[in-house]
Amino acid sequence: MSGIRNIVILTGAGISAESGILTFRSKGQVTYWDYTDSDGARQSHRVEDVCTPEAFARDPGLVQAFYDARRAALSGVAPNAAHDALARLDAEWRGDLLIVTQNVDDLHERAGARRLLHMHGELKSAWCRACDRRMPWAADLGDGPVCPECRRAGGLRPDIVWFGEMPYGMDVIDRAVSRADLFVSIGTSGAVYPAAGFVQTAKYHGAATLELNLEPSAGSWLFEETRLGAASALVPAWVNEVLGG
Ligand code: BV8
Numbered sequence: 001m002s003g004i005r006n007i008v009i010l011t012g013a014g015i016s017a018e019s020g021i022l023t024f025r026s027k028g029q030v031t032y033w034d035y036t037d038s039d040g041a042r043q044s045h046r047v048e049d050v051c052t053p054e055a056f057a058r059d060p061g062l063v064q065a066f067y068d069a070r071r072a073a074l075s076g077v078a079p080n081a082a083h084d085a086l087a088r089l090d091a092e093w094r095g096d097l098l099i100v101t102q103n104v105d106d107l108h109e110r111a112g113a114r115r116l117l118h119m120h121g122e123l124k125s126a127w128c129r130a131c132d133r134r135m136p137w138a139a140d141l142g143d144g145p146v147c148p149e150c151r152r153a154g155g156l157r158p159d160i161v162w163f164g165e166m167p168y169g170m171d172v173i174d175r176a177v178s179r180a181d182l183f184v185s186i187g188t189s190g191a192v193y194p195a196a197g198f199v200q201t202a203k204y205h206g207a208a209t210l211e212l213n214l215e216p217s218a219g220s221w222l223f224e225e226t227r228l229g230a231a232s233a234l235v236p237a238w239v240n241e242v243l244g245g
Helices: 054-058 060-076 082-092 109-113 170-179 197-202 231-242
Strands: 007-011 031-038 042-046 097-101 116-118 121-126 134-136 156-160 182-186 209-211 226-227
Touching: 007 082, 031 060, 042 060, 042 097, 054 060, 060 121, 060 156, 082 097, 082 109, 097 170, 109 116, 170 197, 182 197, 182 226, 182 231, 197 209, 209 231
Parallel strands: 007 097, 007 182, 097 116, 182 209, 209 226
Antiparallel strands: 031 042, 121 134, 121 156
């Protein structure tokens, strides 16, 4: 691809869908999460209503259970061909590359991606509200474990950016998107900001823009080109194009 040196790729829940991880929305429908509380009562929650500081303050057990279940499920899923293709691009692309993911799963890194930024945090990280340190975490948090850093119990929360909280790495992302020659959006509905606005920043600074998605996103009209289909087919084909076969 002549003239392309700096690439920014934004990924969303759709790139992990074929690995068996639920998306937040598809075909305009918001995903619900079914939960059985400690009294055995079954509840159903819109995912978006659980991913907020207010939900955590109101019912920490519910929110911790939501993330404990998703963290535990990671051991039963694997990267798919789309994650593998982006890891190959990361290894072979000599220009600048940044994969900005909205996802909190670890499939990009398990596929081998290195130039990666989790703007919404990670399931396999915990944040201690007592000592403000973040640390790798693979176990449950719902049982109020002791923070290995400050030795206080019950202060650990998921290291996840909830609605109303500032995403991570925004300065790094703004710099990379402003310098990009090519901005590619993969598997995202374009429903959540500030991620959904990156394409406008890229266009403003003259980048070419490409969307790879199962269905047109809310921001499809902003992209020069949209390719519709499954990420596991579209992404390897696109990476082959970019790397010249
Ligand atoms: C902030 C972590 C400011 C949690 C997440 C009104 C207008 C504009 C903005 C707002 C507004 N009201 C409120 C806001 C702000 C809000 C927001 O955008 N709300 C939306 C709902 C309107 N944003 C925020 O609060 C953000 N913070 O603005 O802070 C600020 C300023 C100063 C000081 C403090 C704060 C924080 C947002 C982050 C929330 N956390 N995730 C978790 O994961 O548990 S967002 C959540 O949605 C997930 O991260 C998810 O990844 C993300 C975005 O969704 P997508 O990735 O796009 O996934 P989705 O399911 O929606 O779509 C999947 C797509 O894939 C579909 O299009 C589908 O067709 C496609 N697909 C499916 N299968 C495949 C496929 N494609 C290809 N192949 C397939 N096989």
